[in-house]
Amino acid sequence: MGQVKVSINDRSYTIACGDGEEDHVRELAAYVSKHVTDLAEQVGQVGDARLLLMAGLMIADELSSAMQKTKMLEQELENLSSQRGSLMERTRDAENSLADVLDDASRRIEELARRIEAA
Template identity: 35%
Template structure:
């Protein structure tokens, strides 16, 4: 288990994380610290605990909005997959219908050719 020291609101916190996650945890700490700094600028010195709670709430709000947007994108993606699958089914049906029409036309042409008899091009000395 790795350890990282993050500084938030001017205070250092030693935190444990999985090996390889040190940079990620450090970046998250920086984001929280930046949010607290933004709130401190906007609201002044209203107390570290209050600033921390406000930062946590605003980050939770952003996370909630991101989750909502992801769910909407997943719904849209599922709808698009459904529409694509329906279009593929319709295309396969159309191809089958066209193939059937071509086979029927070829059979009719063969029938007509038999009715007309042998081709005149096989005769010698016409005219």
Template identity: 35%
Template sequence: MAQVTVTIDGKAYRMACEEGQEDHLMDLATRFDRYVSHLKSQFGEIGDLRITVMSGIMVMDEMAEMSRKVSLLEAEVANLKSARDGALEHRQQADQALVSTLGELTGRLDALAGKLAGRTTVN
């Protein structure tokens, strides 16, 4: 396991993470520190624990909003796929009807050509 030291609210915390995840963990800590700094600038010194809890709640609120948006986008993608599949099925049915109609028309033309050929030989 790799270890990194992150700084949140001016305090250093040594943390373990998987190899190769060090930069990601540092980025997450930096982003979280921004929440803490933002709240401290709004509320002043109201206690480390309270600021940390408030920051955590803000992060969870953003996650909930992102999850809601992802769910809406997934539903939209499912609707688009369903509409596409319906359009493809409709197109296949139309193609089958066209093939059937062309088959009937070909049969009629063959019959008509046969009748015309029979009349020409009689003359």
């Protein structure tokens, strides 16, 4: 099991993580730290717990928005897939109709050719 030292609001924390996850945990901590720093600049040093809570709520809000957008995009993708299936079916129907018309035209041309040869 790995361990990572991170710094948030000028305080160091040692975080346990899975082996190979150290860089990812550092990136996440840097993201949280940025939010805490921004908040501290806006509201002052109101205590680590409150700053971390506020940063956590801001990050949760970002996550909630991202999840809503993901849900909307998944629905849009499902709608587009459904439309694609419908359009492909219509294309197949049109191709079959065109093939029938061409077969009919070919038969009539052959019939005309036979009549001309017979005449």
